[in-house]
Amino acid sequence: MEKTTLLKLKMPSSQRLIYLDYNSSAPLGKGVKEAICSALDHVGNPSSVHQSGKKAKAVINKTREILSDYLDVPSQNLIFTSGGTESNALALRGIDADVFFVSAIEHASVLQTAQHHPNSGFQKIPVNSQGIVDLEALTSLLKSADGKKVLVSVMMANNESGVIEPISEIRKIVHAYGALMHVDAAQALGKIPISREDLKVDLMSFSGHKIGAPMGVGALYVREGLSFRGLYEGGGQERRFRSGTENVSGIAGFGKAVENIDFSKWEAIKSHRLFLESTLREKFSDLFIASDRVSRLPNTTLMSRPSLPSSTQVIQLDLEGICVSSGASCSSGVVKSFSVLKAMGVSQEIVSSVIRVSLGPETGREDIERFMTVYSHIQGKS
């Protein structure tokens, strides 16, 4: 209850806070709010045949074109959803697979959908100590499932460690065994390029709010000709794959956010991150950084040194106006600790002190310096 009182007293203005939790959610991008507002100002159900309806439909189709141009896939193969979680659920439930093979570091929405599927089997694909999917293990799983309909799900970039998986290499193996492949690209979109080669997979999920679109919107790419069914019955919107009146304002914002994608900004982000990592490494010889020897998202550092519990560090940082994360911000109630590290075989000592710092286009070098000062202080070194 203390928390609520605190908030009512003062909500610190965003200027005074240093936000380093971009992988959890990104603030709206330039022009996105305007796009949302103009869509909200307009009345009309996209399924109605009259002018008002057609205009709402046009908003949706415009975003579809933008995303289709950006990804270089046919626009009719993109379905709008309520976000990354729904896209993942739709992808896995839409395929009538006998068995799911999902990497051990998938987002809960993939892991649990696979696990709880009423009629399908489920197995995790292990990852190595850097968090990369074990291709040999995948191959033997695929061999063992001979004759069964298999869907493999591997994320493009991990939300916790930022590790980037070799998607096209994995896809080649998966397709060689006649299996289907889904990729959760929620964290990858906008942070790293997604190539045509990557999009040779069968299904790919995207989330809006991770790239500066509002929460409540996402998309799923479904390869042409794939035998697929939707999750909801109803009006048959989105080529029958996703019934329900579309989130028009969210979709409008999503389009703008995709238009805003600009990798030149990410060079600066990457150099900030490298600065952060090298400076802290010099200071703390025992600093652990996850997936530090493989390609990673330019903005993500999952780091730890055996010291205080993660949550204590996060609270101390927060008191200093710095927002970082100590666990996947999914479950309401308890914050679950990062599960990726366990799958990578990292010791419990390291796991219990881990925090994730994820930068964004608005992060400045002075923010990094301030973070390091506070972090060092918390670690007992100033």
Next chain:
Amino acid sequence: MKITKPIYLDYQATTPCDDRVFEKMIPFFKENFGNAHSRNHVYGWYAEEAVEKSRAQIASVLKADPREIVFTSGATESNNLALKGAAYFYKDQKNHLITTLTEHKCVLDTCRYLEQNGFKITYLPVLSNGLIDLDVLEKAFTPQTGLVSIMAVNNEIGVIQPLSEIGELCREKGVLFHTDAAQAVGKIPLDVNTMNIDLLSLSGHKIYGPKGIGALYVRRKPRVRLETLIHGGGQERGFRSGTLPTPLCVGLGEACFIADQEREEENERLRSLRNRFLEKIQNALSEVYLNGDLEKRIPGNLNLSFAYVEGEGLMMGIKNLALSSGSACTSESLEPSYVLRALGVSEDLAHTSLRIGFGRFTTTQEIDEAAESIIKAVKRLREMSPLWEMAQMGVDVNSVKWAAH
């Protein structure tokens, strides 16, 4: 050239977002953009507080507990979650569901899906006024019945089903009662306890809130269990995973609050607009039929069939009006409305029906203009119609034998 906007009379398809709702939402898009599930920092806390306030607003409209409200992406998802969720959770004990022929398409399609997957469904007929016959409902119960799904207010004909009576019957039989209340919030008083409702779906964009958000009420005492459709982070007490869209949640809460606050006053205003409209039409035109009961109906809806005109021609003649001839979801096809057919409306009359939806921003001037346009269009079409001519001469058009060609 000045482009004149058509008069919007399609409030059952969707509603414009109210400025008051809009204003409340805006800060949560940008300044307070935190993830409501980020328990680690102040951005997250502030978002969470806003979401919880909205949840309480929704609960208060339904006389429910905030913990019984689950956010979804809209009424379609709510209905799918309620029906599939309950059907699958209780499938080992019960495998029969009861619904009506006039439900929203997403309920009917979900029922068809369940049928294909081994469940038994009874589709109750409705009376010619669009209401269900409670005796027929009572007879439809079997020991296997697990759930009854009957909508509160129909989206095409606006009729209000007897929720309290249905709820009482369901409770007596120990059967779950789900109602699709997407069209009902802010139109009729709702009380999940006195009405014995176990599951209730609602939608943001039907009540001057944003599109892409809805909710499902899930009773806690006695606890209703559901199989989850979207697994993941375990948000919404495990019923529905996914990051909550804070601004949309805030919009839904505010929209519910305003709709309920202004319900009586607004109903009064709409009733007088509707009566004015209906009077004008009835004074100017004969052979106009009202589909659905006039009394047990929300005041913001009329569904009229104009005999001896051709549906498409009529729509062409009233291009200045944004309204629909059937539910928006299905109006891209030219099939006559299944709701009207369930009422026993003939195919010809179903084809010439207009759904006229009035709402919060409808003005007297718009009503007058709309009535005038419709009257003009119908008169002109009838002048050109040989059938109308024959009918005027006293020929029973239905008895005419048409030559094949």
